[in-house]
Amino acid sequence: MGIRELAKVLKLSVSTVSRALNDSDEVSAETRERVRAAALEHGYAPSKSAASLRRGRLDIVGLMLPVRREEETYTLGIFMKLADGLQSVLSRHGMDLVMYSSESWDDEFARLRRIVDRRHVDGVILAGTRKHDERLDYVASRHFPFVALGRSESGGEHAWVDLDFEAAVTEGVERLVAQGHRRIALAIPGGxxxxxxxxxxxxxxxxxxxxxxxxxGFVQRNELSERGGYLATEALLKLDVPPDALMFQSDCMAIGAYRKLHETGRAPGRDLAISGGVLAGEVSEYLAPRLSGFTLDAYGLGQRLAQALLAQFPDIGDAYRAAREPVLWPLTLRERDDDTVTSEAVQR
Amino acid sequence: MGIRELAKVLKLSVSTVSRALNDSDEVSAETRERVRAAALEHGYAPSKSAASLRRGRLDIVGLMLPVRREEETYTLGIFMKLADGLQSVLSRHGMDLVMYSSESWDDEFARLRRIVDRRHVDGVILAGTRKHDERLDYVASRHFPFVALGRSESGGEHAWVDLDFEAAVTEGVERLVAQGHRRIALAIPGGxxxxxxxxxxxxxxxxxxxxxxxxxGFVQRNELSERGGYLATEALLKLDVPPDALMFQSDCMAIGAYRKLHETGRAPGRDLAISGGVLAGEVSEYLAPRLSGFTLDAYGLGQRLAQALLAQFPDIGDAYRAAREPVLWPLTLRERDDDTVTSEAVQR
Structure with missing residues (x-):
């Protein structure tokens, strides 16, 4: 139903109905309510703002949250701060961020196709990239504005932002070596x-x-969860010559290591040095001993992702030209006061 | 730009453009790409599917995530499972769930007004209700379909689903009493x-x-975070006669209690019994001793919320008539094998 038919049903002028729908003070509160109720009842979908129509935009940007394993709730904290940062930039242009979550990769891909084909959003941020990533190929083939959070070999030349894992892992190894560790193992997600x-x-x-x-056996691959870290640690402890230090990529896996060590009468730090990788949650603060690892400015990362996306919009892209280049986002080492991970302690 | 103008620009028939935009096999892949690229370039927003238009719906439902404190990432895990459950029901009707997150209450309210006024979604789920909640009054006054996750005194008669906190806290007190505790304190969120x-x-x-x-002093109010639980525990330990058991409403606050106890040379369970309240994350599994508390079927809760919302849509509402009644969603006690919280231990 269009606005004309709606006005007819209500026996009001089109301009009154339009003003009422736009919440104008020129129309009484009572009339506004009546118009809104009728609009809903008759399935009238108000059109977008005139400005938004002129630009051919919806003023909505989508963030597809990475597919999660059941236990993997930690990274969500990062994603919510990232969403806040994204929104803070979008708000300057009257745009809203919407988030999508999916139960599986296939589910996410089906949703992405629907969002792009029905044009639910003006552009999309895709997280949790894979080396071969059909999502990127898909949006690229559709000439749909997108930014990848994470690198990939798919999608041709495109906008991306990623964490600087290289610098972090290099610093992490150096720190353990400086503490006297030589038998350093690694546990990373599979897939x-x-x-x-x-x-x-x-x-x-x-x-x-x-x-x-x-x-x-010093490189363990397991699921990105506490259980994954638990199982990886179990496998490492069974080795004839187990490691004296264990590095993770994510704190959720490190938490599993803590549990395995506690269960076997070992102490994290004293019996096995643990390096937590990216500290997504604040849980690391509440472990004993507190977990060292890497933090990031997720809010700023969200802002940067927004800029990289807006740079692709014809009317405002120029203002964000500087954000067109891919960037490696810094990870900052956070060592804990009560971190007992020292070579002497381990070699005791 | 409409489809006619787009067809003109492309020098194609309207039906070819339409088929191309609908990804029809009757049009070559090359033409489909060309049409899509031109549609994006000229800002042509494809209209919704014919079925969706007939119903006057967008086939999008919104979930507004509760405003979070910086540390409060735990409940997100519940909300993501809830979102999966919501989506599983919406998918049956070709509908998509979008989520909104907000940095502050005011921010959320402004966003809600925008979403409702511009009709970005067909209906909305509002979480984290307050006793007096202007969001509920707002959507109710707009006759906009909504379901509240949580009770409130605002919004008139409306659809809601809430956790059965009454049953949980009653069972929690009984359990501690059965273990011999008499000096039971409570820490809950403020606001x-x-x-x-x-x-x-x-x-x-x-x-x-x-x-x-x-x-x-036995009822402590503090922020819904680890820090809040830490500070509440600190205050309780300073009392002339401190409690021998401490109940929380949320595991994130209980985690803060663990840290405070560890810092002061006390052991959770042995020196102070801890009851964790709603266990939002899996962290409780990895604390020593593991934290007891209450779990819920968040996926099922999401399904129930979807049903309560769909019950309000004229064309499909009848199928969900049974979901119109408010419901208290069960919380299930999860006691841990290695839970050392016994009266003997505490009184040692």
Whole structure:
């Protein structure tokens, strides 16, 4: 139903109905209510604002949250801060952020197709990239504005922002080496997650630089969850010569290591040095000993993602030209006061 | 730009453009790409599907995530499972769930007004209700379909679903009493959160039923975060006669209590029994000792919320008639194997 038919039903002029729908003070509150009720009843969908129509935009941007494992709630905290940062930039242009969450990769891909084909949003941020990522190929083939959070070999040349895992893992290895550790192991997520590929490559490079061996079984792949970290630690403790330090890419896996160590009468830090990787939640603060790792400015990252997307919109893109270049977002080492991870402690 | 103008620009028939935009196989892949690129370039917004237009619906439902404190990432896990449940029901009707997150209450209210006034969605789920909640009054006054997750005194008669805090807190007090505890304290979120009001009222009732006193300072209000729980525990430990058991409404506050106890050389369970309230995350599994509390079927809760919303849509509402009644969603006690909270232990 159009506005004319709605006006007819209500026996009001089109301009009165329009004013009422736009919440104008020129129309009485009573009439506004009556118009709104009728609009809903008759399924009248108000058109977008005139400005928005002129630009051919909806003024809505989508963020597709990464598909989660059941236990993987930690990264959500980062994503919510990131969403706040995104929204803070979008708000300057009267745009709203909407988020989508999906139960599985296939589910996410189906949703993405629907969002793009029905044009639910003007552009989209895609997280949790894979090395081969059909989502990126899809949006690229549709010439649909998007920014990838994470690198990928798919999608041709496109806008992306990623965490600087290379710098973090290099610093992490250096720190453990400086503390006297030589038998350093790594536990990363399985699957085709691009970040796991990048992390592993950089870790191997850093290990080589320090002349450290990587014995059989020292690289554990498991699910990105507490359970994954628990199982990876279990496997490492069973080795004939277990590691004296264990690096993670994510704090949720490190939490699983803490539990496995506690269960076997070992103490994190004293019996096995733990390096927590990206600290997504504040849980690391509440573990004993507190977990060291890397933090990031998620709000700023969200702002940067917004800029990289807005840079692709014809009318406002120029203002964000500087954000067109891909960027590696810094990870900052956070060492804890009561971190007991020292070589002496471990070698006791 | 309309489809006619787009067809003109492309020098194609309207039906070819329409088929191309609908991804029809009757049009070559090359033409489809060309049409899509031109549609984006010229700002042509494809109209919704014919079926969707007939119904006057967008086939999009909104979930407004509760405003979070910086540290409060735990409940997000519940909300993501809830979103999965919501989506599972919406999918049956070809509808998509979008989520909105807001940095502050005012921010959320402004966003809600925009979403409702511009009709970005067909209906909305509002979480984190307050006793007096202007959001509910607003959507109710607009005759906009909504379901409240949480009770409130605002919004007139409306659809709502809430957790059964009364049953949980009653069971929680009984459990501690059965373990021999008499000096039971409570830490709940501050502010006007409806759930805190409900929890406190039910707790006082349960305490009275068991003839237990509530000394000055035994009810602590603080922020819904680890820090809030930390500070509440600190205040309780300073009392001349501190409690021997401490109940929380949320696991994130309980985690703060663990830290305060560890810092002061006390052990949770041995020196102070901790009851974790709603266990939003899996962190409780990884604390030592593991934290007891209450779990819920968040996926099912999401399904129920979807049904309560769809019940308000004229064309499909009848199928969901049974979901029109408000419901108290069950919380299930999860006691841990290695829970050391016993009266003997505490009284040692």
């Amino acid at each position: 085709d997650a691009m970040q796991a590929h990048i992390y592993l490559r950089a870790w191997k490079k850093a290990m080589k630089k320090h002349g450290l061996p990587v014995p059989e | 006007d959160a409806m759930q805190a009001h409900i929890y406190l009222r039910a707790w006082k009732k349960a305490m009275k039923k068991h003839g237990l006193p509530v000394p000055e």
